[in-house]
Amino acid sequence: MRSIFDKSAPPKDLYYSAKQWIHTCFDNPEELQPFYKECPIENIPFQPIFRKQKMGWPQLVKPRPHYIVIMPKGRVWGGNGAVVSPDNKLIWDASHEIMRKPREHSIFSQSKLPPVTFIPENLAVLTHMEGYSYYFWMFDVLARIELLRRNGIQSDRYVLASMTRAFQEETLMKLGVSREKRIICDNLTHIQGLELIVTPLVADTGMTPKWACDFLREEFLQKTGIKPSQDFKRIYISRADAKRRHVKNEQEVMGFLKNNGFACLLLDGLSVAEQAQIFFSAEMIIAPHGAALTNLVFSKPGTKVIELFSPRWVRHTYWWISQHGDLDYDRLVCGGPILPITPSAPLPEILHALEADITVDMRKLKKKLRSAGIS
Structure with a gap:
């Protein structure tokens, strides 16, 4: 041409x-x-x-x-x-x-x-x-x-x-x-x-x-021959080092989860192989909505997942990955009913929703853990 x-x-x-x-x-x-x-x-x-x-x-x-x-x-x-x-x-x-x-x-x-x-x-x-x-x-x-x-x-x-x-x-x-x-x-x-x-x-x-x-x-789990670790059976993934969408009462959340056998982790700086091992090892994963949950592709079928959302930004991304992997997915929307936002909304409104912090309702979190057999 x-x-x-x-x-x-x-x-x-x-x-x-x-x-x-x-x-x-x-x-x-x-x-x-x-x-x-x-x-x-x-x-x-x-x-x-x-x-x-x-x-x-x-x-x-x-x-x-x-x-x-x-x-x-x-x-x-x-x-x-x-x-x-x-x-x-x-x-x-x-x-x-x-x-x-x-x-x-x-x-x-x-x-x-x-x-x-x-x-x-x-x-x-x-x-x-x-x-x-x-x-x-x-x-x-x-x-x-x-x-x-x-x-x-x-x-x-x-x-x-x-x-x-x-x-x-x-x-x-x-x-x-x-x-x-x-x-x-x-x-x-x-x-x-x-x-x-x-x-x-x-x-x-x-x-x-x-x-x-x-x-x-x-490519990044099976061919690498990654083996599960006993250190990561229950994990909580923090976004403390992220620029947006933090868990405002995270110290309270992590204190409760540590008392129930959870490892509380930051993933930034870890290799893909290390992240794959963590998620492959886990029997239960709790995390705020964010890119770290990409690693759900490495989780075993039946792994329990609780994804934390603010009511301003509730997405189906990691539910969809969970369905492909036969994971036991649940979600906790924190801070009130979902406030839908659409792609046609003004840009400042979308950005505000995207960046909104999360305050975990501890009563609801404890209830979900009891339902999963964790007191």
């Missing part, structure tokens, strides 16, 4: 998906076939989470479909790794910026893009603006490596957003993605590949597919 525009000029329009772009380019299914692959949706029965209580965020009825697009002469721009089509339009579902609407993407506010560098290789785009978050890294970056593998798609190198966390390096090396196979985006990035391999995010809706859970468990 020959360019007929100035590559320093930022896009002025977008495709909502790479799928929309590919169907715009090809009408004939036979012509489309080398550039597009639809991935089958897992047939997972959907059941309401709690019939009498609403979640605080809309739920999808089923996971959305995954697909893979081969984009000749596609481009990647900026530190977040936005994908730009050969006809100079943003591909939103491969470039989305959290808390922004599609036409608010930062690329549209640029007056000029950096000079483009052509790379004569097939580049798989695995960028995510919050790839530093453990959940998004495991389920929306690493899972896309597996999605390509499962569908027989090979790439010369992988395009990734900034890597600042030890778990990023640990997991890529475990998967055989050496530093030589990576292109790391920064604010001056503007590259054009011989072909871009583009797929939308896997689990940003919170509905993680079962195959992604199985993949993480196999």
